[in-house]
Amino acid sequence: MLIDSHVHVFPKSFEESRNDLIKKDSTFREMYTNTKSTLSTSENLLHSMDVNNIDFSIITSIGWENYEIAKEANNYLLNSAKKHSDRLGAFVGINPNWGDLAIEEIKRCIDQGAIGIGEMHPDTQKFKLDDSKLLSPLMNLAKKNNLIILIHSSEPLGRKYPGKGKVEPKKILAFSKLFPENKIIAAHWGGGLPFYYLLKELKSSPPKLYFDTAATNLLYSKEIFEIIINIIGSDNILFGSDFPLVKQEKIITLVKDSKISKIAKSKLLGENAKQLLKISKI
Template identity: 30%
Template sequence: MITDTHVHVFPPDVIRDWEKIARKEAHFASLVRGKVHRWATVEDVVDSMNLTGIDESWIFGFAFEDQGLCRLCNDYVIDALKQHPDGLRGLAVVSPGCAGCEAELVRCRNAGMIGVGELFPQGQGVDITDPRQTWRLASLAYETGMFLLIHTAEPVGHDYPGKGNVGPKEAAMFCINHPEVSVVFAHFGGGLWQYELMPEMKRVLANAWYDTAAFPWLYSPKVLLAIDGAGVSEKFLYGSDFPILTYQRYSTLWEQAGLKGEKLEKILSGNAETLRRKTSEKVGMAPCTSPS
């Protein structure tokens, strides 16, 4: 079983009007004008899953600054979940600083979504170290039984469009402020996982998870051995960053690192299932209604 937990999709309207949208959305503009950018619809995801043997994909739209555009993406994902209830699960995109963010999150939860993201703190103008800017999002995610997926990146190394300035330090501060919320920090958490070797940080990071998105462009396969040695491989989820990367680019990395058996199975799907189950169980899946 393979679950890809980091899959981007774009509604056809966004693909058609991207130049117009890019004039108002600076972060979106820098990403879609980047050399490696690709568009993908839900059909592209399903075709790729069939081709590469992916059983389940967690899909999400683009986290725009504009809440209306986020909603457009969520509508598209909700529709996709109805069409492919077996192979797809959905995450909601919201603009955490915008009015209507909370109602949208509740709407998406009621439509069956399991998490929120991939959020772009810098691109969306949110400082995740400032609880005044994050408490609404964090409490609502917790109350509705959704996890967060937040883009993070290495504070060192090469630059790339969309890398952003949110790394392990900022991610750790978010966990200190919101210990109850389950959070997946994308792209290896920018290296945050290493600090789980510090006893006090292990406690702080109890609800932190990490995904492998963009692995082939970031680390040598040996990083998997370091992660295993640090005892945190059960907190890692396979995520591809589709459509810019597909499963083929990852399968050789597991082999090169010599990762196989139960450990590989957990990264490829078991850990994702544990996260999803644990997060929704925390609230006992209480049905939520829109705030009046």
């Protein structure tokens, strides 16, 4: 069983309106000003899933700043997931700074079948992960409706690249402590947070977090799989590619070729996501 928990798709029209979107939305501008960052539709994704025998993918939004664009993108994600309910699930784009409109949009998306919120980009959406007053209504609604939260995360060290921000391990850790009852996935290995589970205080009371492997090949050397599993175990790690930025097969190959156990491989590649996301269709 293969489940990719982190891919991005957009309406086909967004390719034509790309320059306009760059002007209007700060997150899109950060991620897609570089013309090498391609946009993909659900159909492109389904083709890639067929080729790679992937059973199910979570189509995620980006952390839109702009309400109108986010709504249009959300509709596309929700319709795609409805049309291919046996193969796709949708995480929608919400900006907490929209206030009441954010709550209204989450409720609308829940009615339309959303199973998560994200990928959130606090830097470009301009909110702070420790702003409990701003985030509590959203997080409470997510908890009540079993919506998973996906947060873009960045390494405190290393090279600069589009999207690299300041949502680093320290902030992810504080966020998980502020909302311990929410189910949170920290993307891109949480910016390296699992390495800090070697600290005595984290080892004895680990945060309630999941980590995905999105864009691993662009960020880390391949030993990361066995090293992090040695530290935190294999129950909380999900295979995510970051398609179309990274080809789905790239990460599958990294997992399959890694020195982790057969059981850990099947947990990462699908079982953990199936359980967390309550995917009953496969």
